Amino acid sequence: MGITKTQMFTEKQNDLAQFFKVLGHPARVAILQYISNQNACICNDLVEEIGLAQATISQHLKELKSIGLLKGEVEGKSMCYCINVERWTTIQNQLNLFFNTTKSNCC
Amino acid sequence: MGITKTQMFTEKQNDLAQFFKVLGHPARVAILQYISNQNACICNDLVEEIGLAQATISQHLKELKSIGLLKGEVEGKSMCYCINVERWTTIQNQLNLFFNTTKSNCC
DNA sequence: ATATATTATCGTAATATTGCAATATGTAAA
DNA sequence: TTTACATATTGCAATATTACGATAATATAT
Numbered sequence: 001m002g003i004t005k006t007q008m009f010t011e012k013q014n015d016l017a018q019f020f021k022v023l024g025h026p027a028r029v030a031i032l033q034y035i036s037n038q039n040a041c042i043c044n045d046l047v048e049e050i051g052l053a054q055a056t057i058s059q060h061l062k063e064l065k066s067i068g069l070l071k072g073e074v075e076g077k078s079m080c081y082c083i084n085v086e087r088w089t090t091i092q093n094q095l096n097l098f099f100n101t102t103k104s105n106c107c
Numbered sequence: 108m109g110i111t112k113t114q115m116f117t118e119k120q121n122d123l124a125q126f127f128k129v130l131g132h133p134a135r136v137a138i139l140q141y142i143s144n145q146n147a148c149i150c151n152d153l154v155e156e157i158g159l160a161q162a163t164i165s166q167h168l169k170e171l172k173s174i175g176l177l178k179g180e181v182e183g184k185s186m187c188y189c190i191n192v193e194r195w196t197t198i199q200n201q202l203n204l205f206f207n208t209t210k211s212n213c214c
Numbered sequence: 215a216t217a218t219a220t221t222a223t224c225g226t227a228a229t230a231t232t233g234c235a236a237t238a239t240g241t242a243a244a
Numbered sequence: 245t246t247t248a249c250a251t252a253t254t255g256c257a258a259t260a261t262t263a264c265g266a267t268a269a270t271a272t273a274t
Contacts, residue, residue: 003259004232008158009133013140021131025262026116026124029205033120036209043221051115053264058222060262077271078220085210092206098136099199102143104190110229111262132232150251160234165252167232184241185250216274223268230261238253244246 016098019091022067027052028060032069035083042078067091123205126198129174134159135167139176142190149185174198 006014022028027050034049035041043061047054061081064070068087073080113121129135134157141156142148150168154161168188171177175194180187 004132004134005159006133009137013133013136017131017133017136019131020127020136024124024126024128024131025111026113026120027111027262029120029124029127030116032209044219052112052262054221055223055265056263062222072221074271076220077218077273083210088206088210092203095202095206096199099195099202102139102190102195104143104192104195134232151249159232161251162235162253163233169252179251181241183250184243184248218273219271221268221270224266226264226266228262230259232257232259234256236254236256238251240251241249243248 016094019067019095022063022069025060027056028064031057031060031064032083035070035081040075041081042075043081044078123201126174126202129170129176132167134163135171138164138167138171139190142177142188147182148188149182150188151185 009017030050031046034046038045043054043057046057046061050057052060061070061072065072068084069091070081071084073082116124137157138153141153145152150161150164153164153168157164159167168177168179172179175191176198177188178191180189
């Protein structure tokens with residue numbers, strides 16, 4: 001098989017898992033941390049900083065965009081990728097809601 | 108390729124990504140939520156509740172155990188899988204630290 | 215218009231993940 | 245010890261992810 005049986009789970013469970021999944025790669029963690037330390041960010045910097053090929057970085061950025069964590073604006077010849085702070089906070093809150101409501105009553 | 112270049116990243120980045128990754132599957136989210144609503148938990152219940160095969164559930168439980176989120180005790184013929192509350196809190200704190208320190212200064 | 219620089223997309227190869235049937239292991243009761 | 249039940253492991257097939265070279269697309273400068 002290899003296909004996740006999405007239809008078995010609720011939309012909330014799938015959304016939550018998707019957030020976790022996108023953050024579940026060290027390159028994407030590193031990208032977010034690097035962007036947060038810059039006042040501006042262009043993909044080319046990331047290629048040097050992270051050490052993966054340009055195509056690979058571009059793909060990771062696409063995944064981070066897919067859940068709205070990054071927004072990109074054209075800035076001259078290059079792109080300015082930024083963290084979407086509003087979305088960032090929303091997702092953090094949802095993850096915390098999951099952590100706080102999922103508590104043990106067991107053993 | 109297909110192999111994540113772990114050696115390019117810091118241990119913290121890899122650990123963080125690993126936590127996110129393990130939580131990044133709806134079945135594992137559902138398992139944790141189900142366990143949290145029970146006073147006890149045995150795998151067999153999960154098979155009926157989640158709707159995946161017994162072997163599959165067992166595998167997901169193994170991954171949750173791998174980051175210490177679950178601990179299992181033998182209880183008669185079956186297993187009592189419980190959330191490791193201490194570890195749960197530690198991981199929640201680490202994720203929040205990541206969210207809080209990774210902030211945007213951009214655009 | 216052409217050249218240059220930057221990012222996105224496509225195609226492909228390698229590895230990882232998901233899921234299940236079959237089987238093995240472990241535990242308790244008969 | 246045999247039987248029955250519960251969970252773990254193995255082996256396999258299908259799909260997903262990761263990574264990169266090549267190429268396309270986009271924007272600025274010459």
